[in-house]
Amino acid sequence: MMIDRRTLMGSVAAGAVLGALPVTFDPKHFAALNGASGLSPVDAQAATGAQARKIPWTNWSGSQRCEPRVRIAPKNEAQLSEVIAAARGPVRPVGAGHSFTALVPTDDTIISLARLSGVAAHESEPMQTRIGAGTRLGAIGKPMAALGQGLYNMPDIDQQTLAGATATGTHGTGATLSALHHYITEMRLVTATGDVMELSRDKNAEIFDAARVNLGALGVVSEITLRNMPTYNLKKTTWTEPFDDVLDRIDELGAEYRNFEFYYIPFSDMAICIGHNITDEPIVPRGPNEDGDAVMELRSLRDWLGWWPWARKKMTRAALEDAPMEHAVDEWWKIYPSERSVRFNEMEFHVPREEGPKVIRAIKERVEKDNISVFFPFEFRFIDEDDAWLSPFYKRKSCSIAIHRYHQENYHPMFEAMEPIYRAHGGRAHWGKHNSLGPEDVAALYPKWNDFLEVRRALDPDGKFLNTYLKGLMG
Ligand SMILES: Cc1cc2nc3c(=O)[nH]c(=O)nc-3n(C[C@H](O)[C@H](O)[C@H](O)COP(=O)(O)OP(=O)(O)OC[C@H]3O[C@@H](n4cnc5c(N)ncnc54)[C@H](O)[C@@H]3O)c2cc1C
Numbered sequence: 001m002m003i004d005r006r007t008l009m010g011s012v013a014a015g016a017v018l019g020a021l022p023v024t025f026d027p028k029h030f031a032a033l034n035g036a037s038g039l040s041p042v043d044a045q046a047a048t049g050a051q052a053r054k055i056p057w058t059n060w061s062g063s064q065r066c067e068p069r070v071r072i073a074p075k076n077e078a079q080l081s082e083v084i085a086a087a088r089g090p091v092r093p094v095g096a097g098h099s100f101t102a103l104v105p106t107d108d109t110i111i112s113l114a115r116l117s118g119v120a121a122h123e124s125e126p127m128q129t130r131i132g133a134g135t136r137l138g139a140i141g142k143p144m145a146a147l148g149q150g151l152y153n154m155p156d157i158d159q160q161t162l163a164g165a166t167a168t169g170t171h172g173t174g175a176t177l178s179a180l181h182h183y184i185t186e187m188r189l190v191t192a193t194g195d196v197m198e199l200s201r202d203k204n205a206e207i208f209d210a211a212r213v214n215l216g217a218l219g220v221v222s223e224i225t226l227r228n229m230p231t232y233n234l235k236k237t238t239w240t241e242p243f244d245d246v247l248d249r250i251d252e253l254g255a256e257y258r259n260f261e262f263y264y265i266p267f268s269d270m271a272i273c274i275g276h277n278i279t280d281e282p283i284v285p286r287g288p289n290e291d292g293d294a295v296m297e298l299r300s301l302r303d304w305l306g307w308w309p310w311a312r313k314k315m316t317r318a319a320l321e322d323a324p325m326e327h328a329v330d331e332w333w334k335i336y337p338s339e340r341s342v343r344f345n346e347m348e349f350h351v352p353r354e355e356g357p358k359v360i361r362a363i364k365e366r367v368e369k370d371n372i373s374v375f376f377p378f379e380f381r382f383i384d385e386d387d388a389w390l391s392p393f394y395k396r397k398s399c400s401i402a403i404h405r406y407h408q409e410n411y412h413p414m415f416e417a418m419e420p421i422y423r424a425h426g427g428r429a430h431w432g433k434h435n436s437l438g439p440e441d442v443a444a445l446y447p448k449w450n451d452f453l454e455v456r457r458a459l460d461p462d463g464k465f466l467n468t469y470l471k472g473l474m475g
Helices: 005-016 077-086 141-146 162-167 205-211 243-248 250-256 291-305 309-321 353-369 412-424 439-445 449-459 468-474
Strands: 070-072 091-094 109-112 119-124 127-132 184-190 196-200 220-227 233-242 259-265 270-279 326-331 344-352 378-383 398-406
Touching: 077 109, 077 184, 077 220, 091 162, 091 220, 119 141, 162 220, 184 205, 196 205, 205 449, 233 243, 233 309, 243 250, 243 270, 243 353, 250 259, 250 270, 270 309, 291 309, 344 353, 344 412, 353 378, 353 398, 353 412, 398 412, 439 449, 439 468
Parallel strands: 070 109, 091 109
Antiparallel strands: 119 127, 127 220, 184 196, 184 220, 233 270, 233 326, 259 270, 259 378, 344 398, 378 398
16 A cells, blocks of 8 residues: 555656656558548548548547548658648647647648658757657657767657647756757748748748747748757766755755756655766666556555545655665666656646746645645756747746646646646746636737737738637737
8 A cells, every 4th residue: 555665766756657648640540531621632642541531639638639621641841831732721730749738629630740750961060960840859869879969958758749849848957958949950841831931040030039939830840950969878866855955955956967857746745856967977777667656656645545634645755755866877868758657637837947946835835735636746847048939938047847637637626726826926838738828928928929929920821820729829
């Protein structure tokens, strides 16, 4: 009945308490509907196995669904242009379907770039790689490291596509490291007319600023060039520590580790800390992934002791407090991502750096005072600022604080109760995670919101890329 300490250390601490993924898009499922799409037969190959019935789409957590008329995976950029030019809309690009918000659903056309995938080219001066927009982050590491290059940072899973991740401002952790989109040097964007635009700081600079975080609202990105660093190994250190002590020395921890984050385990007063630094030490591979077991142990503890928060706290704390420090050393792309084997819904807001500790403390206190029956950990990360117009880190060094609910539980009451705490501290929502921000809220939080809207209108005056959710935000 007790949480097993090793399981918790091996998996919760690995950041792994947070869910898993089905492959949302299997190439054999892509289909242009027979005759129903009104499109020219541009995708004869992708449509092999085309079916006359609609293929429902759902996101990873199951919180978003739709029945598009057409689901299509163009085989190259030329075909992508043709599909977009012929489509009536709403046209929605999709990556791995790992966003929780209603960015993708449409009753018309969903376009996947699963076939525009892979590392296309590289150069060493400046050090950068050109990558197909539909490439999963997990497919980038090995080939990039073989070229002697490394991503500056990664999020805590690697199942997202590069274009999908950057479109929502996806980030990892690190006080001096920015979100993924900050490292984009060039992009190719296919607009509503099917025209292809090259974007960089020198070419169409304003559109480049708008497009690095774009919500799929400006067109479909076909290729992204990333600035990289020489490949490296990371040493990952995992330990437990009282929550109050971690907050007392949070700045020190953020400076001591290149990548620092912690998870607060609700009803325990204990945090699980994870720090990475670049190292030359010998390889110590990560242990087996036990995340599913750990999260289910936390759930059992909640189910058995939820009515007695003091007993729950005592037992969870006992399971965590004497846990030994653990280390792993390996290549960057093997250390950053975790596997998620239990699905969840998530809310994450990014608050100004100095507000972070106050926000996570307020959330902890509220959850425990109201005995909210959550068992998923809360996650705390650092992210440096950047200058992409819709970046949640626009000109603001930030802390990101995330809360989660098991996918079979109703997430609305808890998220609705916590959102005012984030918002009282100037929180900007992760674009891909649950939130209720409307157009006025967004306009107040993003100094470049109106500039973005202007670029959007100029590129897509008829709103071909706007689904119901984006129309509500962008008009
Ligand atoms: C288990 C899990 C762990 C996560 N961990 C993190 C994390 O550590 N850090 C973090 O910041 N976020 C995290 N997220 C959120 C996730 O990174 C984002 O929601 C991300 O956008 C998902 O990428 P995707 O490829 O699934 O894109 P989707 O969710 O399919 O799409 C996201 C957006 O990108 C657009 N898009 C997709 N492809 C293109 C294209 N080619 N051109 C233009 N627009 C496009 C879509 O239209 C949509 O607006 C996590 C989510 C899950 C489910």
